Amino acid sequence: MKELIPLADIIFPGTAEEHILKLITNNPLKSLKENVINQLDYSLLHERHLYQPNLEVSRGCGMGCNFCQEKDERLTNLKSPKLIVAESHRTILFDNLTPMNLYFEASLFASKEEWIDELIKHRQQTKQSFKWRTEARVDSIKVSHLKKLKSAGLEVIDLGLESANFNQLINMNKTKRPEKYLSQASRVIEEAYRNNIKVKVNILLFAGENKESITSTIDWLDKHKDAITGVSVGPVIVFGWQTKIKAYLNALSVLGASVSHQPITGITHLDLSSTIDYKSSIDISKYIGQRYTTSEDYFYLKSFSYFARDYTFEQFNSDCKGIEDQLNFRLV
Ligand code: SF4
Secondary structure, X not given: OOOOOOOOOOOOOOOOHHHHHHHHHOOOOOOOOOOOOOOOOHXXXXXXXXXXXXXXXXXXXXXXXXXXXXXXXEOOOOOOHHHHHHHHHXXXXXOOOOOOOEEEEOOOOOXXXXXXXXXXXXXXXXXOOOOEEEEEOOOOOOXXXXXXXXXXXEEEEEEEEEOOOHHHHHHOOOOOOHHHHHHHHHHHHHHHHHOOOEEEEXXXXXXXXXXXXXXXXXXXXXXXXXXXXXXXXXXXXXXXXXXXXXXXHHHHHHOOOEEEEEEEOOEEEEEOOOOOOHHHHHHHHHHHHHHHXXXXXXXXXXXXXXXXXXXXXXXXXXXHOOXXXXXXXXXX
């Protein structure tokens, strides 16, 4: 890393948050207690009114999906609703730009009913009505909780389905019981739709992917297309130094994948199988994205959490002109 960034005088492996304050102020953080340090101060940002803010509600996961950095990271408790409403109160601005929403940042959002009740109560007590979005597994959100979650402000779920092919789900170690997993996914999507919660489905093209696995995923998505607001798709990418990723690349090669190329140090792209090379995986990703995501849906989802709050649909449409074939959604 020193060779790659010669001007950097200090390099920390992993996350550096515990060191940043000391670097800048020479005072180390006194308390590293969970839920105390992970509050972001948006007032420090330049043009902070343009940002859709994140609010970190938990870390880690530990569910073991073999492509994921979080697979062995312990899941922390959800941040308390009292802290959340205090943070949202400090953060949310009211103006005439795209409404400010919160992304409840969590690798795996998993709430108990008492937590949802508390959030509803604290929102009412503090007269807040912000909308929020989060990321979940199909089996980390209880179908019976969705109605209450909507009352607590949940507006969009990024659902890490990853595939609807039994073999691929098992190869990813996403689940050992794909049939049950997919029926749970159906129930979550349908119940979310009934409660007017938008679901964006995440799909991962994984090692060993072939025509049959792609077709079964598309068939499954077709059955749910009216209830989903968009699909994000991409092939698995391996991050890390060569010595650290060797074992993982070997494991993926057993499933039929091989190294395609490294566009830059630390990033490895794959040919997923003998029939789906890297380029095909990008084309398939675009095909699936365009099949289920309109430009309106895409703009809605991105404006909710990512686009600058003064970016309009007209500007977006004009920026899309001439690059239609590169987009993972279709222009309508
Ligand atoms: S459930 Fe999501 S966050 Fe957890 S290991 Fe799997 S992909 Fe990663």
